[in-house]
């Protein structure tokens with residue numbers, strides 16, 4: 001496994017729509033493992049392939065307190081959602097920036113695992129937020145563009161104190 005460079009704000013790769021994965025090979029497995037390592041190293045709860053410069057529909061999420069339950073998502077799509085939550089959201093590609101983003105409080109996702117096997121996953125609250133955020137990335141949508149507004153520097157200072 002290896003750490004990959006995280007693409008930052010301003011790189012146009014973050015605004016491109018990703019292509020589906022068609023080959024569930026060793027290369028995909030290495031990508032998934034590198035992405036999980038990179039996400040954990042950066043203390044993130046999610047990372048999408050375009051954030052490491054790969055325009056494929058791949059994402060990893062880990063919202064567990066111990067950071068040891070990685071969810072691997074290949075070709076994920078939201079098939080149901082309900083409710084609403086509003087809260088602060090950040091992104092490893094936008095360090096130090098936070099926005100208030102409305103998301104569904106519950107989502108159901110259909111995806112494939114690293115071997116191409118289809119599965120469904122339900123998430124609420126933080127997991128629902130992470131699923132929406134990462135799937136947005138695969139469509140070239142970053143949280144800043146869907147935020148109600150971005151937090152001010154003062155608000156971020158208060159959040160960190």
Ligand code: CO
Pocket residue numbers: 090091092093133137
């Ligand atoms: Co992000």
